[in-house]
Amino acid sequence: MGCGAWKNRVRLGLVRSQPLVSVCFTMFVVFIYFFYCLTGSCDTSPRPIYEQHPSKIHSRSSLVMQDGVLRQVVLDTSAQPSPGRGIPVVNNFGKKRFPQAIIIGVKKGGTRALLEFLRIHPDVRAVGAEAHFFDRFYDKGLDWYRNLMPRTLDGQITMEKTPSYFVTKEAPQRIFRMSRSTKLIVVVRNPVTRAVSDYTQTLSKSPGLPSFQELAFKNLSSGLVDTSWSAVQIGLYAKHLDIWQQYFPQSQFLFVSGERLVWDPAGEMDRVQDFLGLKRLVTDKHFYFNKTKGFPCLKKPEGSSRPRCLGKSKGRPHPHISPQVLQKLQDFYRPLNQKFYQMTGQDFGWD
Numbered sequence: 001m002g003c004g005a006w007k008n009r010v011r012l013g014l015v016r017s018q019p020l021v022s023v024c025f026t027m028f029v030v031f032i033y034f035f036y037c038l039t040g041s042c043d044t045s046p047r048p049i050y051e052q053h054p055s056k057i058h059s060r061s062s063l064v065m066q067d068g069v070l071r072q073v074v075l076d077t078s079a080q081p082s083p084g085r086g087i088p089v090v091n092n093f094g095k096k097r098f099p100q101a102i103i104i105g106v107k108k109g110g111t112r113a114l115l116e117f118l119r120i121h122p123d124v125r126a127v128g129a130e131a132h133f134f135d136r137f138y139d140k141g142l143d144w145y146r147n148l149m150p151r152t153l154d155g156q157i158t159m160e161k162t163p164s165y166f167v168t169k170e171a172p173q174r175i176f177r178m179s180r181s182t183k184l185i186v187v188v189r190n191p192v193t194r195a196v197s198d199y200t201q202t203l204s205k206s207p208g209l210p211s212f213q214e215l216a217f218k219n220l221s222s223g224l225v226d227t228s229w230s231a232v233q234i235g236l237y238a239k240h241l242d243i244w245q246q247y248f249p250q251s252q253f254l255f256v257s258g259e260r261l262v263w264d265p266a267g268e269m270d271r272v273q274d275f276l277g278l279k280r281l282v283t284d285k286h287f288y289f290n291k292t293k294g295f296p297c298l299k300k301p302e303g304s305s306r307p308r309c310l311g312k313s314k315g316r317p318h319p320h321i322s323p324q325v326l327q328k329l330q331d332f333y334r335p336l337n338q339k340f341y342q343m344t345g346q347d348f349g350w351d
């Protein structure tokens with residue numbers, strides 16, 4: 001018998017017993033409750049951690065290139081299930097702001113490692129994927145760019161990393177126009193090793209590529225280097241820095257040694273945290289050296305209780321290149337490296 005019928009019978013005085021009225025009332029309440037739940041309003045499950053406390057989550061949602069288009073997706077970076085894992089959740093705490101600090105380079109310098117290490121810090125929030133705003137997507141406008149950023153609370157730092165900015169002529173002026181106080185971090189690595197790393201990456205995508213020496217030299221015996229090859233070009237650090245220095249003072253740059261970031265990540269992180277005005281919360285406690293990978297890995301990245309190394313494309317083996325070829329390239333870079341040491345006031349020990 002339906003509840004309506006019971007109600008009619010009660011109204012007509014056909015049923016006067018109190019328990020039946022209670023049953024009907026309970027059914028009515030249950031019905032309302034189910035209807036309410038259908039709208040999704042009665043979720044009693046725990047809120048995802050980043051809804052509870054935005055400072056505890058670092059860019060779960062991130063940008064990825066899909067079919068040549070930047071899309072915002074939810075990153076599944078945690079090794080252990082967490083509440084709300086994989087479910088897009090809108091974080092309405094804080095504000096979207098322009099980054100106060102950008103890792104502008106260099107490609108294959110160790111920029112991903114640095115960003116991942118920084119993201120452990122509770123006062124840093126960063127876009128996971130490379131935004132490429134100041135080189136590829138500048139015509140989309142500054143509002144578009146700000147919208148890519150994760151929300152931050154007052155006191156938190158918004159960051160992004162796009163290593164190609166360092167070699168993009170327009171990038172210094174564009175960043176300056178956005179904010180002249182932007183802090184700029186450059187992770188640098190011996191330009192010879194960097195070139196080999198770059199070549200290794202291209203080779204992994206195009207296996208039929210000519211040899212390293214064919215690409216790096218116009219004429220090996222005379223030592224004539226092909227500076228138009230991007231893998232060589234990117235390593236002309238002094239030349240690129242020259243443009244940046246026309247816009248930003250020395251105090252706004254931090255040059256991170258890509259080599260030291262591997263053998264002493266905590267030491268290099270101290271410098272980075274100081275530069276960003278952050279408490280030194282990322283320390284040697286967070287790292288362990290993974291012998292199989294040959295690189296430092298994170299003991300417990302945010303949102304995970306398991307250690308995590310960077311992916312396979314980071315720290316991969318390089319093809320064998322003859323020592324003679326490497327030496328010639330090293331000779332080519334030496335004067336440029338010396339100039340770079342002078343400009344930065346730091347000797348990176350590559351020569």
Ligand SMILES: Nc1ncnc2c1ncn2[C@@H]1O[C@H](COP(=O)(O)OS(=O)(=O)O)[C@@H](OP(=O)(O)O)[C@H]1O
Pocket residue numbers: 106107108109110111112113163196197198200258261262295296297309310313314315316
């Ligand atoms: N902890 C840790 N784990 C793995 N890899 C590490 C790490 N620290 C620095 N590196 C070095 O980072 C190199 C890749 O640099 P980037 O992240 O800047 O590359 S990219 O420009 O974003 O493609 C990568 O270059 P390859 O060794 O040639 O793969 C590494 O040498």
